[in-house]
Amino acid sequence: MNTNKAVQAWVDEMAKLTKPDRIEWIDGSKEQIESLKKEGFRTGDLIELDQEVLPGCVYHRTAVNDVARVEHLTFICTPTKEEAGPTNNWMAPDEAYNRLGKIFDGSMKGRTMYVIPYLLGTYGSPFTKVGIEITDSIYVVLNMLIMTRAGDIALKHLGDSDEFNKGLHGKEKRDLERRYICQFPQDNTIWSVGSGYGGNVLLGKKCFSLRVASYMGRNEGWMAEHMLILGLEDPKGNITYMTGAFPSACGKTNLAMLVPPDSFPGYKVWTVGDDIAWMRIGEDGRLWAMNPEFGFFGVAPGTSMKSNPNALLTMKSNSIYTNVVITPEKTVWWEGMGVEPPKKAWDWKGNEWTPESGEKGAQPNSRFTAPASQCPCISKEWENPKGVPISAIIFGGRRAKVAPLVYQSFDWNHGVFIGSMMGSETTAAATGQVGVVRRDPMAMLPFCGYNMVDYFRHWIKMGKKIPNPPKIFNVNWFRTDEQGKFIWPGYGENVRILDWIARRCSNQVVANETPIGYVPKPEDIDIKGLGISMKDIDRLLELKKEDWEVEIEDQKKFYEKFGDTLPEELNREYTNLKKRFGL
Ligand code: GTP
Ligand code: SPV
Ligand code: MN
Numbered sequence: 001m002n003t004n005k006a007v008q009a010w011v012d013e014m015a016k017l018t019k020p021d022r023i024e025w026i027d028g029s030k031e032q033i034e035s036l037k038k039e040g041f042r043t044g045d046l047i048e049l050d051q052e053v054l055p056g057c058v059y060h061r062t063a064v065n066d067v068a069r070v071e072h073l074t075f076i077c078t079p080t081k082e083e084a085g086p087t088n089n090w091m092a093p094d095e096a097y098n099r100l101g102k103i104f105d106g107s108m109k110g111r112t113m114y115v116i117p118y119l120l121g122t123y124g125s126p127f128t129k130v131g132i133e134i135t136d137s138i139y140v141v142l143n144m145l146i147m148t149r150a151g152d153i154a155l156k157h158l159g160d161s162d163e164f165n166k167g168l169h170g171k172e173k174r175d176l177e178r179r180y181i182c183q184f185p186q187d188n189t190i191w192s193v194g195s196g197y198g199g200n201v202l203l204g205k206k207c208f209s210l211r212v213a214s215y216m217g218r219n220e221g222w223m224a225e226h227m228l229i230l231g232l233e234d235p236k237g238n239i240t241y242m243t244g245a246f247p248s249a250c251g252k253t254n255l256a257m258l259v260p261p262d263s264f265p266g267y268k269v270w271t272v273g274d275d276i277a278w279m280r281i282g283e284d285g286r287l288w289a290m291n292p293e294f295g296f297f298g299v300a301p302g303t304s305m306k307s308n309p310n311a312l313l314t315m316k317s318n319s320i321y322t323n324v325v326i327t328p329e330k331t332v333w334w335e336g337m338g339v340e341p342p343k344k345a346w347d348w349k350g351n352e353w354t355p356e357s358g359e360k361g362a363q364p365n366s367r368f369t370a371p372a373s374q375c376p377c378i379s380k381e382w383e384n385p386k387g388v389p390i391s392a393i394i395f396g397g398r399r400a401k402v403a404p405l406v407y408q409s410f411d412w413n414h415g416v417f418i419g420s421m422m423g424s425e426t427t428a429a430a431t432g433q434v435g436v437v438r439r440d441p442m443a444m445l446p447f448c449g450y451n452m453v454d455y456f457r458h459w460i461k462m463g464k465k466i467p468n469p470p471k472i473f474n475v476n477w478f479r480t481d482e483q484g485k486f487i488w489p490g491y492g493e494n495v496r497i498l499d500w501i502a503r504r505c506s507n508q509v510v511a512n513e514t515p516i517g518y519v520p521k522p523e524d525i526d527i528k529g530l531g532i533s534m535k536d537i538d539r540l541l542e543l544k545k546e547d548w549e550v551e552i553e554d555q556k557k558f559y560e561k562f563g564d565t566l567p568e569e570l571n572r573e574y575t576n577l578k579k580r581f582g583l
Contacts, residue, residue, distance in 0.1 A: 007155070113134055125385030143202050164188070229272035231388060392471050
């Protein structure tokens with residue numbers, strides 16, 4: 001039961017605007033979850049899956065025009081355009097409240113408004129942030145109950161404080177013309193209307209834990225990043241914790257749950273988080289990362305017992321499947337699941353589908369929502385409110401060319417420069433063209449809640465304040481050969497690169513100094529049992545000056561967006577890189 005006056009007043013105000021028939025507060029109890037599911041089955045919002053094969057699991061389809069984040073309809077609503085910066089869409093707060101207010105007005109008539117109190121972080125921790133999400137979608141409620149610590153626990157944590165994120169979501173007509181995702185960092189507020197898809201509507205995810213939290217972190221001296229967190233245990237039992245920032249659908253969940261191959265014995269990867277890291281300087285002078293989330297919202301296609309067994313095992317129960325194939329037996333399937341497709345089933349659009357149809361059965365950005373606690377390789381530290389001490393930060397992206405398999409920055413600022421220079425081929429995680437290279441600094445281009453140039457500055461400032469900072473690396477699993485095939489086998493084999501990174505962190509291995517940073521000596525990548533040749537390793541580590549020349553020019557164009565506001569340090573790194581290439 002809510003007794004918090006500020007929460008009540010805000011909920012009343014939102015109810016006055018949206019005019020629902022009834023209001024239901026989410027307490028997080030099992031009984032409530034069951035009754036919400038029943039209601040979802042009744043309205044057709046959810047389909048119950050085979051409860052013997054997939055106990056506690058449900059299926060959901062989004063509207064056909066609503067399958068991914070919509071970056072062109074996502075706005076940072078700061079008082080001035082300059083605060084949002086050149087890489088964000090900006091709308092003045094008054095205009096945004098007005099425009100969305102008109103769409104929200106009366107939009108919940110005849111419907112139930114659900115009030116979801118939730119935590120980002122663990123109960124009782126001083127680092128935890130509280131959000132309240134109002135929504136008219138049962139699907140959102142059930143997802144938020146998996147993705148965050150939600151219900152009475154959040155109200156208890158909040159007490160009588162008025163410090164909570166005010167999130168308003170309405171499905172409305174799911175019309176693209178009336179779809180907006182607006183964050184108001186100064187008001188600790190998010191309004192999202194006209195969508196029913198993941199990152200647009202699970203407001204605790206990208207909207208709060210990155211866009212709004214990055215703004216809070218800058219003001220409060222910490223960092224909110226689009227990063228997985230893992231612990232690599234070596235044969236001696238030492239665990240090295242690392243974070244990794246890769247753009248959407250570029251391999252964070254897979255790396256976070258990696259299973260080393262038999263040919264690389266004695267290693268183990270422990271998952272702390274697969275998408276978001278909040279990082280603070282610890283009393284020991286190191287950078288500590290915690291996962292504010294409670295579940296995984298992962299890409300389904302390509303997830304198999306071979307590529308990511310831990311993900312499949314995590315989602316066997318109490319999970320939600322969105323936009324995958326559903327079979328007559330009420331089980332699920334997707335491309336790259338590694339099992340025979342059903343002979344006849346329904347695709348993500350609800351149409352009859354056969355494997356011979358030539359069409360994809362699962363939407364490329366179809367997803368599973370699963371409780372992190374069910375993950376077989378979850379770290380014993382995953383709920384430690386302080387997080388884990390980070391030895392390495394890894395940047396990465398999808399690059400057919402240019403970026404080698406792995407390299408290390410010379411120091412922190414050079415690492416920030418490498419992060420600021422990240423490029424990656426776009427994926428199905430956001431609407432728009434797929435496969436074109438775009439600059440995506442620190443994998444935060446769509447998620448930075450303020451001016452990116454100030455974000456770069458914040459990184460540089462943090463580096464000065466961390467007495468013992470993590471080392472910074474860049475990886476690329478996606479280099480292709482002349483036929484367009486990936487050269488590196490990836491997935492479990494990536495442990496070999498994590499191992500090199502860990503050995504660099506503990507000064508156990510020397511590296512080649514190159515214009516871009518420290519690149520491994522080919523013989524230091526352990527290829528025992530890998531099935532690729534030393535010649536392939538040479539190709540994976542090769543630096544082509546002509547490719548880098550184009551890359552450097554492209555980065556210049558990106559930096560030009562910021563005019564003369566770009567931090568001195570990054571300009572210097574840029575000039576030095578050019579010089580090292582003799583350009
Ligand atoms: P978001 O949830 O959108 O943030 O994505 P993510 O970064 O967690 O990506 P995820 O691990 O779900 O992987 C996305 C896609 O990349 C899947 O189709 C994977 O099969 C593929 N992928 C992941 N790791 C590798 C790898 O090492 N090599 C190759 N070739 N593909 C990979
Ligand atoms: C991403 O796109 O980076 C995701 C999925 O993790 S979403 O929740 O839609 O943002
Ligand atoms: Mn993500």
